Amino acid sequence: MDENSKFVSGNGRTELVKFIADRHAKLMKQASRHYSAIKDAMARGKKRYTLVKDVDDMETGAYDKPLPCFGCGIGWFSFLLGFMFPFLWYYAAFLYFGNYYRKDPRERAGLAASAITAMGFSLVLLVIFAFRWFYYP
Numbered sequence: 001m002d003e004n005s006k007f008v009s010g011n012g013r014t015e016l017v018k019f020i021a022d023r024h025a026k027l028m029k030q031a032s033r034h035y036s037a038i039k040d041a042m043a044r045g046k047k048r049y050t051l052v053k054d055v056d057d058m059e060t061g062a063y064d065k066p067l068p069c070f071g072c073g074i075g076w077f078s079f080l081l082g083f084m085f086p087f088l089w090y091y092a093a094f095l096y097f098g099n100y101y102r103k104d105p106r107e108r109a110g111l112a113a114s115a116i117t118a119m120g121f122s123l124v125l126l127v128i129f130a131f132r133w134f135y136y137p
Contacts, residue, residue, distance in 0.1 A: 067106060074100075075110020079117060089118035 069077035078092035092114030095101075101108035 063104065063106060067104070073104075073107045073110045075107050075112070075114050077110070079110055079114045082114060082117060086118075086121055089114045089121060093118040 067073040072080075074095065075092050078088040082089040082092070092111050096108075096111035096115045101111055
C-alpha cells in the first residue's frame with residue numbers, strides 16, 4: 001500500500017480510498033499540475049523556476065480579436081452615428097432582434113442601446129405627427 005491511500009470506514013464497511021488528485025490527475029487543471037511541479041522543484045532545493053508556457057504558444061481566444069467599427073462594435077457605432085442618421089438605430093435594432101449578438105456577446109449592450117433609442121425616436125415622431133394632425137388640420 002502506498003502513502004496516498006487510506007482506509008475509510010463508514011456504515012460498518014471499510015474501503016480503500018485513494019486521494020482524488022491521484023485518481024483523477026488528468027482532470028486537474030494544467031495550471032495546478034504546473035504549480036505542483038514548481039512546488040516540488042522548490043522543495044528539493046533547486047531554486048529554479050520552470051517555464052509554464054511558451055510565449056509563442058499563446059492560443060487566441062474567441063474574443064481576443066477587436067470588434068468591428070473602430071473597436072467599439074456595430075451597436076455602439078450605430079448608436080453614436082444614429083444621432084446624425086437615425087436609420088442606423090433601426091438597423092442596429094434589426095440586428096438585435098435577429099440575435100446578431102450571439103456571434104459575439106460583446107455586441108449585445110450597444111445593439112440594445114440602439115434598439116431602445118430607435119423605440120424612443122419612433123415614439124417622438126409619433127407624438128409630433130399626432131400633434132400636427134390633431135392641432136393643425
